[in-house]
Amino acid sequence: MGNKAGGGFPPGTVPLDFNGLKLSSLEFLMASKKGKGKSKSNQSGSPPHNGGDGNQSGRTGHQAAADQSDEVAIDATRDVSSYSGAGVNAPAGESSIRGDQVDVKRRRMLVSGASVVGGLGAVALVAPMVASMSPSEKAKAAGAPVEADISKLEPGQRLTVEWRGKPVWILNRTPDALGSLETLTDSLSDPSSEVDQQPEYARNETRSIKPEILVMVGICTHLGCSPTYRPEVAAADLGADWLGGFFCPCHGSRFDFAGRVYAGMPAPTNLEVPPHKYLSETVILVGVDSEEGVAA
Numbered sequence: 435m436g437n438k439a440g441g442g443f444p445p446g447t448v449p450l451d452f453n454g455l456k457l458s459s460l461e462f463l464m465a466s467k468k469g470k471g472k473s474k475s476n477q478s479g480s481p482p483h484n485g486g487d488g489n490q491s492g493r494t495g496h497q498a499a500a501d502q503s504d505e506v507a508i509d510a511t512r513d514v515s516s517y518s519g520a521g522v523n524a525p526a527g528e529s530s531i532r533g534d535q536v537d538v539k540r541r542r543m544l545v546s547g548a549s550v551v552g553g554l555g556a557v558a559l560v561a562p563m564v565a566s567m568s569p570s571e572k573a574k575a576a577g578a579p580v581e582a583d584i585s586k587l588e589p590g591q592r593l594t595v596e597w598r599g600k601p602v603w604i605l606n607r608t609p610d611a612l613g614s615l616e617t618l619t620d621s622l623s624d625p626s627s628e629v630d631q632q633p634e635y636a637r638n639e640t641r642s643i644k645p646e647i648l649v650m651v652g653i654c655t656h657l658g659c660s661p662t663y664r665p666e667v668a669a670a671d672l673g674a675d676w677l678g679g680f681f682c683p684c685h686g687s688r689f690d691f692a693g694r695v696y697a698g699m700p701a702p703t704n705l706e707v708p709p710h711k712y713l714s715e716t717v718i719l720v721g722v723d724s725e726e727g728v729a730a
Contacts, residue, residue: 579721632707651706659684
């Protein structure tokens with residue numbers, strides 16, 4: 435119940451003024467019931483009045499009603515005092531409820547804020563990891579197809595371009611170089627290019643799209659060395675039977691003008707022919723298959 439000095443009453447009750455004592459409707463009802471109970475108890479213990487003066491009887495009845503009202507007021511005061519002293523304070527209770535509601539809202543706000551901060555922290559942590567797993571622009575550029583202009587490439591000359599970090603040779607073979615390919619079949623380890631070291635359109639004697647233009651990766655299939663271009667025939671350091679081609683000085687592997695390895699050499703397979711296509715008569719695109727699109 436509210437504090438009468440402060441004028442506060444519980445919600446839903448009506449303030450009453452009884453003999454100068456301000457009570458709520460609920461308090462007065464409780465006190466009245468208690469007072470009536472005491473009054474009935476007193477009346478049951480009082481002897482009945484017989485006869486007597488009518489005025490005296492009226493005054494006696496009026497006095498009894500006044501006494502009863504005083505008892506009700508006293509009981510109400512006592513009940514209000516005991517009721518208020520129980521530590522129940524309606525406005526304070528309302529304030530406590532409002533405080534709990536504010537605390538719940540604040541708690542939700544803090545939880546939401548912490549979740550947002552945690553999510554941002556997770557994103558900030560994961561983003562660099564994802565970025566580090568993605569290929570760099572340099573790596574993308576290195577793996578992209580490469581155009582090569584062969585308009586000025588004379589017979590017997592070689593042009594080198596870089597594709598995926600590897601040297602790619604483009605050789606304009608002379609008629610003599612092309613003629614030597616037919617005479618070396620018995621001296622080669624894989625003359626028909628049965629091992630998959632070239633696209634299907636280059637699985638032929640010249641290992642090329644156009645017979646005179648050879649496109650080949652310049653890395654030895656043994657230990658990754660780079661062979662040298664040796665077009666001279668019967669070179670002193672290579673022997674009288676040398677008809678020209680490529681020689682790896684690291685371990686002595688020999689390859690003909692089509693990049694086919696000689697039998698008995700350390701290199702196990704022919705040199706690799708990369709995917710390529712002609713954009714025009716004088717422009718080659720390395721890294722894109724002639725028939726199947728971009729190389730895997």
